[in-house]
Amino acid sequence: MSLDARRARRFAAPSAAAVAAAVVTMVVNPTLGASASAPQATAKTPTAKNVIFINGDGMGAATRQAARLHLAGLGGQLAMDKLPVSGQLTTEPDDPKAVVTDSAAAATAWATGEKTYNGAISVDVDGNPLATLGQQAKAAGKATGLVTTAQVTDASPAAFFSNTANRSAQDEIARQYIEVSKPDVILGGGEDWWLPAGSAGAFKDQPAEDPSEASKGTKGDLIKKAKKAGYSYVNSADQLSRAKNGKLLGLFANEEMFQQRPEGQGDVYSPVVGLSTMTSKALGTLDKNKKGFFLMVEEEGVDEFAHANNGARVLQSMQELEKTVAVARAYVATHPDTLLVITGDHETGGLAVEESDAADESGTGVSAEDGPFDIRGSEKKFYIDWTTSGHTGVDVPVTAVGPLSDRFTGKHPNTHVYDVLRQSLTRR
Secondary structure, eight states: OOHHHHHHHHTSOOOHHHHHHHHHHHHHOTTTTOOTTOOOOOTTSOOOSEEEEEEETTOOHHHHHHHHHHHTOTTOOOGGGGSSEEEEEEOOOOBTTBSSOOHHHHHHHHHHSOOOOTTOBSBOTTSOBOOOHHHHHHHTTOEEEEEEEEETTSHHHHHHHOOBSOTTOHHHHHHHIIIIIOOSEEEEEOGGGGSBTTOOOSSOSSOTTOTTOOOOBSSOOHHHHHHHTTOEEEOSHHHHHHOOSSOEEEEOSSSSSSBOOSTTTTOBOOOSSOHHHHHHHHHHHHTTOTTOEEEEEEEOHHHHHHHTTOHHHHHHHHHHHHHHHHHHHHHHHHOTTEEEEEEOSSEETTOEEEEOOTTSOOOSGGGOEEEEEEOTTSSOEEEEEOOOSSEEOOOEEEEEESTTGGGGSEEEETTHHHHHHHHTTSOO
16 A cells, blocks of 8 residues: 555545444454563452542643642652652654654553554544444443543543544544443533534534534434433432432533633633542442452643643642542542553643742743742742743653552553553453
């Protein structure tokens, strides 16, 4: 195949037959799709009954340090720092035009153990669908779920539960959730992709805070289809709190659950339901499965506000992520057979923590300094300096606790996440 033909193929949507074949393969033989280096579980290999995987989208080491200073103070620790195992992950994709990953390629590496091109949702470099952790967990009899402050069909959660050559096909991703992968819990934003154009749902089209938002699906009324498939549907905090056990779909915004603009230009982080609340509900629901569960959790605000070089909102998003980690740690404390992993898919903004120095060149645009920000328990302050409005290729930290967590010690490619989490799906 010529190079041009190869590139053309990779950006063409995989056929329905190809996706169906991949799904059958995943159910019949859930070990397929592992990277060549994936260790095989044996009778002596420790396994985790449950897995909680938390993504601070766009969260690099400096992002953690900024949050650490602001939320915990000098010498303090974040909840995510208190996990006993730590390591690093490299993040580059397999893309002919890029050396820095996007969220889709990074999440595909986590979910399938294979590197791919930016924009791909669990398909290989030729557009062929890959087996995903979400469906492998389901095939092993576990409950599955996703929680995010982004659209539930955004790149990171989508890679664990769907296959498409283009991350922008969010209505197709939603369709696959309901008809193919069937996660038991789906909580987050993105109602626009579940309803056809002209059919506004709980969140009206063209809202004042963002007139560009409106229903835009092409797969029919997927909320109605979800209800027919047995999902309870909720769209408010009160409805979520009263939802009974069983399959649960919650959509709490047109798109992301915040407005990601530069500081003072309509930037708002005030989700209808907080990430920690959604995570607590998901854990309480998935916990009912006797064979365990796989839950993917994501705080999207870190990434989106870093794209806008908005330090104040990045720190606010990190605060909600910390509350979510506390919820997960509390669950692990009473369920020690749970593997908890916290990392980021990539770093966003080229964020650097700097001294408060009036003589320092602050720069303009994407090189401008941001702050000052308070350090908890101190009169000192710090600045955030941005170097880009995009992603960077630096390594990201990973911390973990529970069975198999020791395997995150050291530096690994991001595909290593799949290698470790895949073992947790072994039948007990």
